[in-house]
Amino acid sequence: MGGTSSVQLAMLGLDSAGKTTLLYRLKFDQYTETSQTIGFNCEKIMGVTERTKGILFKIWDAGGQDKIRPLWRSYTSELPAGQVWSTQATCAVTGEGLMEAMDLMCELIEKRKKTKKKR
């Protein structure tokens, strides 16, 4: 990444997991009340931490209902064997842990890009 770049992300999870709250927390830096997501939401969010500054995150928030879940496959089918997973505790209501999560995600994306180049 470095300089100005953009990445596209898909947020997948069951209904009421907190995806939309998290999206708006990142976008508006405040708690926003949500209603059930029908289909998708999408927001462009600029990175604000040292690590993510200059990176434009285009984040897709996909509804989690049973009907939509088969579509997750189109986001996950290209993941390589041995994909590294990470967990970061966050609270979408207060924003706690979110910046750490953005940094961690950035690190994973950079690693993924490097291994892709090697192939």
Ligand SMILES: Nc1nc2c(ncn2[C@@H]2O[C@H](COP(=O)(O)OP(=O)(O)O)[C@@H](O)[C@H]2O)c(=O)[nH]1
């Ligand atoms: N305690 C707590 N509640 C949350 C959190 N994130 C979302 N919620 C609440 O959980 C409910 C569902 O959130 P929503 O973002 O609509 O979930 P989505 O279906 O995954 O988009 C809402 O009432 C939120 O206020 C969180 O991190 N902590």
Ligand SMILES: [Mg+2]
């Ligand atoms: Mg939602």
